[in-house]
Amino acid sequence: MTEKLSDATRGPLLDPLFQTGWTLMEGRDAITKTYKFSSFVDAFGWMTRAAIWAEKWDHHPEWSNVYNKVTVVLTTHDVGGVSTQDAKLARKLDSLV
Amino acid sequence: MTEKLSDATRGPLLDPLFQTGWTLMEGRDAITKTYKFSSFVDAFGWMTRAAIWAEKWDHHPEWSNVYNKVTVVLTTHDVGGVSTQDAKLARKLDSLV
Numbered sequence: 001m002t003e004k005l006s007d008a009t010r011g012p013l014l015d016p017l018f019q020t021g022w023t024l025m026e027g028r029d030a031i032t033k034t035y036k037f038s039s040f041v042d043a044f045g046w047m048t049r050a051a052i053w054a055e056k057w058d059h060h061p062e063w064s065n066v067y068n069k070v071t072v073v074l075t076t077h078d079v080g081g082v083s084t085q086d087a088k089l090a091r092k093l094d095s096l097v
Numbered sequence: 098m099t100e101k102l103s104d105a106t107r108g109p110l111l112d113p114l115f116q117t118g119w120t121l122m123e124g125r126d127a128i129t130k131t132y133k134f135s136s137f138v139d140a141f142g143w144m145t146r147a148a149i150w151a152e153k154w155d156h157h158p159e160w161s162n163v164y165n166k167v168t169v170v171l172t173t174h175d176v177g178g179v180s181t182q183d184a185k186l187a188r189k190l191d192s193l194v
Binding site: 055060063064 | 134137138144145148151152157159160161162164183
């Protein structure tokens with residue numbers, strides 16, 4: 001079952017993501033990152049791969065795209081904050097670039 | 098060449114879009130619409146079809162997706178406002194639903 005990250009698990013799971021450009025959002029227990037690609041085709045191609053993993057894992061990002069940039073916000077509505085599912089999806093999104 | 102809509106062309110081009118749920122944004126010469134689908138797969142499937150047309154026409158939306166909802170903003174940066182290209186893409190996006 002998905003649970004909100006505890007104080008003990010936040011560091012080990014989130015610190016590696018902060019190293020790759022993820023940050024905590026202000027005023028909201030969510031993590032965010034903006035990916036920049038060389039073109040719209042590259043950006044949307046990455047979104048398509050990400051979308052398939054999101055659906056496979058039944059855990060979907062909030063995301064926006066403007067030409068070659070994609071901004072992603074991850075949080076788990078069911079638990080009201082960042083969960084292990086978000087950390088797992090964040091790692092996958094990084095790996096798909 | 099793409100031009101910003103003139104006073105004479107705005108009505109004929111935008112009024113039909115306002116009938117389908119497009120609205121003018123506040124404080125910005127852009128049109129926006131939120132599409133709601135039955136699932137993430139339906140939402141992203143529509144985005145994929147839209148992305149191919151956007152690239153084909155070299156005119157890209159600003160858009161965001163949260164699960165089954167997609168919010169689209171159309172404007173033409175080169176002309177600083179809504180152009181015939183935006184109206185054309187808006188009609189296409191409606192037709193792809």
